Amino acid sequence: MATTDALRATNWSGTIDYRSGRRVRPASIEELQRLVREAPAAKVTGSGHSFNHVADSENGWQLDLSGLLEPPVVSDDRSTVEVSGGMTYGALVPYLAQAGLALANLASLPHITIAGSVATGTHGSGVRRPGLASSVQAVQLLSADGEVRWFDRSDPRFPALVVSLGALGVVTRLRLSVEPTYQVRQDTFVGLTWSQLTAGLGAILESAYSVSVFGRWIGEGPDHIVLKSRLDEVTGTPALPGAEWISDTRHPSWGSGETNEKVTEQGGVPGLWSDRLPHFRMGFTPSSGAEIQSEFFVPAAHGAAAADALLQIGERIAPVTIVSEIRAVAADAQWLAPTYDRDSVVFHFTWRPDTAAASAAVDLVQQALAPFDPRPHWGKLFTYSGRLDAAYPRLDDFDAVRREFDPTGRFLNDFLRRHVVRA
Numbered sequence: 001m002a003t004t005d006a007l008r009a010t011n012w013s014g015t016i017d018y019r020s021g022r023r024v025r026p027a028s029i030e031e032l033q034r035l036v037r038e039a040p041a042a043k044v045t046g047s048g049h050s051f052n053h054v055a056d057s058e059n060g061w062q063l064d065l066s067g068l069l070e071p072p073v074v075s076d077d078r079s080t081v082e083v084s085g086g087m088t089y090g091a092l093v094p095y096l097a098q099a100g101l102a103l104a105n106l107a108s109l110p111h112i113t114i115a116g117s118v119a120t121g122t123h124g125s126g127v128r129r130p131g132l133a134s135s136v137q138a139v140q141l142l143s144a145d146g147e148v149r150w151f152d153r154s155d156p157r158f159p160a161l162v163v164s165l166g167a168l169g170v171v172t173r174l175r176l177s178v179e180p181t182y183q184v185r186q187d188t189f190v191g192l193t194w195s196q197l198t199a200g201l202g203a204i205l206e207s208a209y210s211v212s213v214f215g216r217w218i219g220e221g222p223d224h225i226v227l228k229s230r231l232d233e234v235t236g237t238p239a240l241p242g243a244e245w246i247s248d249t250r251h252p253s254w255g256s257g258e259t260n261e262k263v264t265e266q267g268g269v270p271g272l273w274s275d276r277l278p279h280f281r282m283g284f285t286p287s288s289g290a291e292i293q294s295e296f297f298v299p300a301a302h303g304a305a306a307a308d309a310l311l312q313i314g315e316r317i318a319p320v321t322i323v324s325e326i327r328a329v330a331a332d333a334q335w336l337a338p339t340y341d342r343d344s345v346v347f348h349f350t351w352r353p354d355t356a357a358a359s360a361a362v363d364l365v366q367q368a369l370a371p372f373d374p375r376p377h378w379g380k381l382f383t384y385s386g387r388l389d390a391a392y393p394r395l396d397d398f399d400a401v402r403r404e405f406d407p408t409g410r411f412l413n414d415f416l417r418r419h420v421v422r423a
Helices: 029-038 089-099 114-119 194-199 201-205 300-312 314-320 355-372 395-405 414-419
Strands: 022-024 042-044 061-063 080-084 136-142 148-152 170-177 183-190 210-215 224-230 244-246 292-299 321-329 344-351
Touching (some): 029 061, 029 136, 029 170, 042 170, 089 114, 194 201, 292 355, 300 314, 300 321, 300 344, 300 355, 314 355, 344 355
Parallel strands (some): 022 061, 042 061
Antiparallel strands (some): 080 170, 136 148, 136 170, 183 224, 183 244, 210 321, 292 344, 321 344
């Protein structure tokens, strides 16, 4: 039977109050079907790791799928795994480890739901690694009529079905590509100047399986750079010209007072892919959540120029910046993926939990990045008004699929009406 007790009323950081009139955790697919048919409108909460109202349902019901979890199912040929719509990456990892399998990539946080991550275009890092949606081979969707259907890559509408912002229905199951397990080492480097970074940004982001540059756009250079290398692709300790290798494990927001106990081990110590690709350990809540996040994607060819532009406003945004991160992500075929049809350099910002101050800083960032055709992450704070058709060229194609799947707009909300659909 569905429950409504102790369900999430805010997002992960407590900076967004969900405005839905009812929050429900169904205990079966049949109950979920009934709720979707009865709801005036509906959205799935996931892990609440959005920093805007993309997952809100102002005049409808908030759905929590954590009561529908079932064990993952590995295919007979061990090429895919099928997971429940409410499962997190962290919950999936033990099953894959037992089977000797792995995912090609993970986000920096393993504590977020898989369906919510792929629905908003969330990603890991690597010049040859597309966003997490690229691993999805099929989607089981509960649509507005309450029916449950599978859709795979043979369907011509598939480019709209994974990064879908919850606008097409409720994702009840996903089928993900997997591969044999592998090990990764993390090596940390310091001492690079900003001018060295921007001059060699392309080569730096290509220097390992996954690369993250951490800093605050002030001072002589970034705080540190982490190279994540697959052991089956490297021999010996990786090098980063002009930078110094250190044996320490550094928190992404190093210098902010955070301890390293929650951070995955660095210093070149090999570990399972799932213990090195995320920045934070599986067994820990990564932070108090007292933060706001933003992220912007620019074409890879503009990465260095965009970084230079951000350095020009560094002193102005530093007071509200906890940490910023630079990564690379390969092009994706999903129409609403922030990396649709273009390799990208990604600029992530973790702001202090002051919405007004963070919004003012985001305004500055958006102005600085405007010449470089930026795309905002769908699940994070941005201040653009109106439909984002200039940033996302396939919005009309997506909206046509949305109208087919949800003709009455049951899965719409104010965010989608403002930024995605046509009136």
